[in-house]
Amino acid sequence: ALPVKGDTVSRPPTVHSLHHEHERADGMLRLHCNENPYGPPSGVIASVTKELEGRCSTYPDSEVTALREALAGQVGVGTDMVAVGNGADELVLLITLASAGPGDTVVVTESTFPGYAASAAVAGATVRGVPLHRDRVSATALVEAVDDGARLVFVCNPHNPTGTVLSPAAVEEILRACERTGAVPVFDEAYIEFAGPGFDHALDAVRAGRRLLVLRTFSKAWGLAALRAGYAVGPADLVAGIMEARRPLPFSVNRLAQQAALAALGSPDHIAEVYERTTRERERLCRALTGLGVAYVPSVTNFVMVKTPGNSTRFASRLADEHGILVRDLAPFGYPGHVRVSVGTAEDTDQFCAALGSLLASPR
Numbered sequence: 001a002l003p004v005k006g007d008t009v010s011r012p013p014t015v016h017s018l019h020h021e022h023e024r025a026d027g028m029l030r031l032h033c034n035e036n037p038y039g040p041p042s043g044v045i046a047s048v049t050k051e052l053e054g055r056c057s058t059y060p061d062s063e064v065t066a067l068r069e070a071l072a073g074q075v076g077v078g079t080d081m082v083a084v085g086n087g088a089d090e091l092v093l094l095i096t097l098a099s100a101g102p103g104d105t106v107v108v109t110e111s112t113f114p115g116y117a118a119s120a121a122v123a124g125a126t127v128r129g130v131p132l133h134r135d136r137v138s139a140t141a142l143v144e145a146v147d148d149g150a151r152l153v154f155v156c157n158p159h160n161p162t163g164t165v166l167s168p169a170a171v172e173e174i175l176r177a178c179e180r181t182g183a184v185p186v187f188d189e190a191y192i193e194f195a196g197p198g199f200d201h202a203l204d205a206v207r208a209g210r211r212l213l214v215l216r217t218f219s220k221a222w223g224l225a226a227l228r229a230g231y232a233v234g235p236a237d238l239v240a241g242i243m244e245a246r247r248p249l250p251f252s253v254n255r256l257a258q259q260a261a262l263a264a265l266g267s268p269d270h271i272a273e274v275y276e277r278t279t280r281e282r283e284r285l286c287r288a289l290t291g292l293g294v295a296y297v298p299s300v301t302n303f304v305m306v307k308t309p310g311n312s313t314r315f316a317s318r319l320a321d322e323h324g325i326l327v328r329d330l331a332p333f334g335y336p337g338h339v340r341v342s343v344g345t346a347e348d349t350d351q352f353c354a355a356l357g358s359l360l361a362s363p364r
């Protein structure tokens with residue numbers, strides 16, 4: 001069962017079966033996984049290919065040293081304050097295994113990225129779901145849920161699937177509540193680059209020596225989802241705990257992922273460019289939705305939560321079957337009547353809006 005609104009989740013949701021369920025033949029327009037249609041910076045694929053040709057039979061660096069050093073330099077912290085994982089996914093699991101077990105509570109917002117609850121279930125910890133307030137994460141509600149039994153507080157920011165972002169004051173409020181009880185807040189910033197510059201409050205807090213973890217990924221704005229690399233930044237003892245939890249899988253971040261991420265960091269302008277293109281296209285998509293009389297939640301990310309005409313499960317399957325477009329039905333996530341649509345290229349937006357218009361004209 002997936003986490004739904006109002007539920008306290010204690011069983012693992014089937015995270016990956018959801019992905020498989022929506023995998024279809026090539027040729028479908030993929031607007032269901034929040035992928036970056038622009039890909040990685042130029043030169044990254046060539047550098048990965050070269051690495052593969054030259055060093056295919058040698059194990060990767062289990063400590064991921066070069067990439068951690070590069071990230072640490074960029075963030076402005078020590079290398080011992082950065083951990084790298086096989087995507088942010090793996091880090092969510094490792095952080096949970098390192099910090100929570102039976103009898104402990106992991107606090108999450110309801111109806112969000114299912115990896116937090118799935119990891120808590122593997123660790124044997126109890127999940128406490130906190131409702132959103134008008135499609136936004138409520139710092140007040142989160143703070144109320146953080147008691148002495150809470151070990152971790154996963155804050156998806158910007159929030160998936162609503163696309164909303166917390167104010168600096170809300171981030172501070174959550175940090176203070178965790179500092180009072182000893183819980184570790186984990187700010188999952190998988191989509192933060194799409195919000196533009198000026199959203200570094202959580203990283204600023206790490207730089208100021210406070211107790212939190214910040215998760216980021218190369219899968220989204222960097223366009224490297226296939227390669228699997230994500231990173232966590234936080235105090236050295238928490239990072240050491242992650243590295244310890246990773247000990248059974250020392251080579252989980254493969255050579256190509258390490259090389260790709262390192263090469264990508266050499267092109268920081270890529271992020272500004274992806275931000276600009278995504279913002280422009282998201283605004284165009286939202287104007288078109290308004291024009292079609294379709295409601296949506298204003299987003300700062302590369303996806304938009306859209307209210308569907310009628311049943312969202314039927315809407316998503318008609319979109320796939322009749323128009324070859326994949327979107328994420330949010331009914332199993334506690335948002336019946338909504339889908340999440342990734343922001344693609346201009347052509348993708350046009351194709352989606354034409355299909356939406358046609359479904360609106362022929363309701364079933």
Ligand code: PMP
Nearest residue numbers: 087088089113160190217219230
């Ligand atoms: N956090 C959130 C909020 C996500 O949406 C995703 C992926 N969809 C992840 C983490 C995992 O990203 P990665 O590809 O780095 O494992």
